[in-house]
Structures are given as C-alpha cells and as structure tokens.
Amino acid sequence: MRIGVPKEIKPQENRIGLTPESVKTLVSEGHEVLVENNGGFEAGFENDQYIKAGAKIIDKAADIFNDSEIIVKVKEPQKVEVDMIKENQIVYTYLHLAAAKELTEGLIKSKSINIAYETVTDDNGRLPLLAPMSAVAGRMSVQAGAHCLEKNQKGRGILLGGAPGGEPATVLILGGGVVGENAAIIATGMKAKVHIVDKSELRLKQLVAMFGDKIIPEQSDKVDLNKLVADSDLIVGGVLIPGAEAPKLVSKDMLKLMKRGSVIVDVAIDQGGCVETSKPTTHGDPTYIVDDVVHYCVANMPGGVPRTSTLALNKATLPYLVKLANKGYQKALTEDKNFLAGLNIFKGQVTYKAVADAFNYEFANPTKLL
Numbered sequence: 001m002r003i004g005v006p007k008e009i010k011p012q013e014n015r016i017g018l019t020p021e022s023v024k025t026l027v028s029e030g031h032e033v034l035v036e037n038n039g040g041f042e043a044g045f046e047n048d049q050y051i052k053a054g055a056k057i058i059d060k061a062a063d064i065f066n067d068s069e070i071i072v073k074v075k076e077p078q079k080v081e082v083d084m085i086k087e088n089q090i091v092y093t094y095l096h097l098a099a100a101k102e103l104t105e106g107l108i109k110s111k112s113i114n115i116a117y118e119t120v121t122d123d124n125g126r127l128p129l130l131a132p133m134s135a136v137a138g139r140m141s142v143q144a145g146a147h148c149l150e151k152n153q154k155g156r157g158i159l160l161g162g163a164p165g166g167e168p169a170t171v172l173i174l175g176g177g178v179v180g181e182n183a184a185i186i187a188t189g190m191k192a193k194v195h196i197v198d199k200s201e202l203r204l205k206q207l208v209a210m211f212g213d214k215i216i217p218e219q220s221d222k223v224d225l226n227k228l229v230a231d232s233d234l235i236v237g238g239v240l241i242p243g244a245e246a247p248k249l250v251s252k253d254m255l256k257l258m259k260r261g262s263v264i265v266d267v268a269i270d271q272g273g274c275v276e277t278s279k280p281t282t283h284g285d286p287t288y289i290v291d292d293v294v295h296y297c298v299a300n301m302p303g304g305v306p307r308t309s310t311l312a313l314n315k316a317t318l319p320y321l322v323k324l325a326n327k328g329y330q331k332a333l334t335e336d337k338n339f340l341a342g343l344n345i346f347k348g349q350v351t352y353k354a355v356a357d358a359f360n361y362e363f364a365n366p367t368k369l370l
Contacts, residue, residue: 014306025322027053035055070325087111089110091114097116099358115342129342141238144265145265149233156259157261171183173197175198225250230259237250237269246274262294269297
C-alpha cells in the first residue's frame with residue numbers, strides 16, 4: 001500500500017505520524033511511504049533519515065493526500081486537510097469527534113474510512129493508542145500547572161512542593177486513569193499534597209498500592225467536591241469517557257469557591273473539557289483567566305515535547321498500521337474487534353455510538369457494514 005504522512009498543521013503541533021524507524025518497518029513489508037518535506041524536522045527527524053529508511057520526500061501535502069491509500073497523522077485533520085481527503089481513503093489518527101461537529105460532518109461528506117487512535121481498545125477495555133499520549137499529557141499537566149502557579153504567570157505565587165516554612169500546594173486530580181496516574185507521579189515527586197478523585201473504588205485501591213500515603217484517594221460519590229475544589233491550588237482534569245464528550249465536573253459556580261490565582265489544567269479539553277469554563281488554547285497562548293482562576297487548556301499538550309511524544313506514539317500505533325497495510329482495512333478490522341472499535345466513520349456513516357449520540361446521527365453497526 002501507499003502510505004502518506006503529511007506535516008502536521010495544527011498550531012504549535014510538532015509531532016509527526018511516523019518516525020524513520022517506523023517507515024523502515026513498513027518499507028520492509030513492501031509498502032511505499034510518502035513523507036512531506038521537513039515533516040519531522042521539529043521532532044528531530046531529518047529528511048535524510050526518512051530517505052535512508054526508504055521513504056519518498058514529497059513537497060506538497062496535496063500530493064500526499066492525492067496519491068496515498070492510507071493517511072497517517074497525529075492530530076485531527078484541519079479543514080484544509082479534510083477538503084483533500086478522498087472517497088475510500090483510510091485516515092488513521094487522533095480524531096476526538098464527539099467534541100468536533102464540523103470535522104465529523106466533513107469526514108462524513110468525504111466518504112472516507114476513519115480510524116481513531118483514541119477509541120481502539122484492548123482485551124481489558126483499555127485504550128492502548130491513547131495511553132502513551134495520556135501519560136505524556138498527565139506528566140506535563142503538573143509541570144504546566146506548577147509554572148502557572150508562579151506570580152509572573154498570574155498564579156498564586158506558590159511553589160508546588162513548598163519549602164522550609166512554607167506548606168506544599170494542594171493538587172486535586174480528577175480521574176484516576178492514565179492521565180491521573182501520571183499526573184500523580186509528577187505531583188507526588190514534587191512533594192505536593194495530592195488528592196485523586198475517581199468513581200471506581202478498585203482503581204483507587206490500585207493507586208494507593210502504587211503511591212501509598214503520598215496520595216489521598218477520594219471516591220467521587222462520597223466526597224464533597226465543592227470543598228476539595230475550594231481547598232485546591234491546582235486542579236488537573238483527567239476524566240475520560242472513551243470517544244464521548246467529557247463530563248463537566250467543575251461548574252462555573254464552583255470557580256467562585258477557588259482561591260485567587262489557583263490553576264486549572266484541563267487535559268480533557270480534546271473531548272470538550274471537564275470544567276465548564278474550559279475552552280481550547282494553544283502552546284503559543286496557553287492560558288486565560290476566569291474569576292481570578294488561571295485556565296491552561298492546550299488541546300495538544302504532547303505536541304510541546306514532540307520527539308518524546310512521536311516515539312511513544314509510534315511504539316503503540318505501528319503494529320496496527322502494519323496490520324492495516326498488510327491485510328487491508330476489511331480483513332484487519334474484522335479479524336480484531338479491538339481494532340474495529342477504532343472505526344469512527346465509514347464511507348459516510350457514523351460507526352462509533354458515542355459520536356452518533358453526540359450529534360444525533362444514526363449509528364451504523366461497523367460489524368454489519370464490513
């Protein structure tokens with residue numbers, strides 16, 4: 001198959017869909033790989049490395065979209081890219097459609113085949129292609145939050161880990177999944193006081209086994225969230241419902257309970273955010289203030305560390321791509337129900353229920369369609 005890797009064009013997005021090593025693997029399997037000129041440059045991957053791995057360097061994204069059977073990206077297609085997607089073309093990338101009506105409509109009209117990294121599952125119901133970027137975003141969330149708490153960033157002017165004579169900051173992590181666990185790794189490492197809220201008693205027990213008394217576990221249906229929010233210096237929003245819009249756990253009214261200069265880092269912003277006042281921001285202009293609370297809502301946080309992120313992402317996504325290219329979409333998806341869970345839109349029909357429900361589309365059963 002001919003596989004195309006365009007340069008990412010979302011603002012401050014410096015990752016790339018394939019590393020040179022991944023290209024080498026695909027070429028060894030007999031596939032042709034087209035990579036846009038300098039597509040990997042900002043992530044530290046040079047054109048020469050791609051050429052040595054067997055890729056062809058293409059000057060224009062339009063030629064990659066025109067000539068490729070599979071398009072491999074990192075972020076959701078931007079409008080100019082959606083207009084280039086062809087009927088029956090396979091698009092393999094993060095999509096986050098439940099929070100993106102215009103994109104959903106565009107992909108439906110394109111009659112393309114869209115596989116979303118974030119809804120591919122494993123046998124335990126986990127999300128193996130979302131996990132590496134959730135881990136990166138979780139770790140970055142505390143770094144970003146600590147920076148935002150500095151006075152010159154309009155924060156409270158406190159050090160996350162405190163100092164002799166000064167108490168550590170209180171960090172509230174909403175959601176104990178991959179984001180929450182990785183946020184806790186950094187927050188506890190920085191000696192903050194860390195609360196983790198999750199609805200699952202079992203998951204909280206697992207986190208206590210990992211972190212011991214470095215965290216305070218809080219079961220969501222047994223906790224006074226208003227009090228926790230009021231006491232927090234930094235809130236990390238890491239709640240996820242696979243493929244669906246994130247639930248709004250922190251309301252606008254709850255912001256009024258927070259201390260002046262407190263910080264919210266809403267990692268769930270790709271799925272609409274779990275804070276009512278959240279709106280997407282960029283690495284170039286990452287924060288804004290509502291009711292004296294600093295909001296950091298960068299929608300592509302791992303793009304800030306593109307080399308680490310690209311390497312971690314490829315380790316997870318490449319085996320599925322090899323399967324897709326070797327077998328074709330029909331066989332690859334029908335043989336693997338977990339991979340099939342990644343199919344969101346198929347030739348004009350919505351094949352992921354949470355996306356169909358979000359925008360009142362008719363849900364098309366992917367097993368029957370294939």
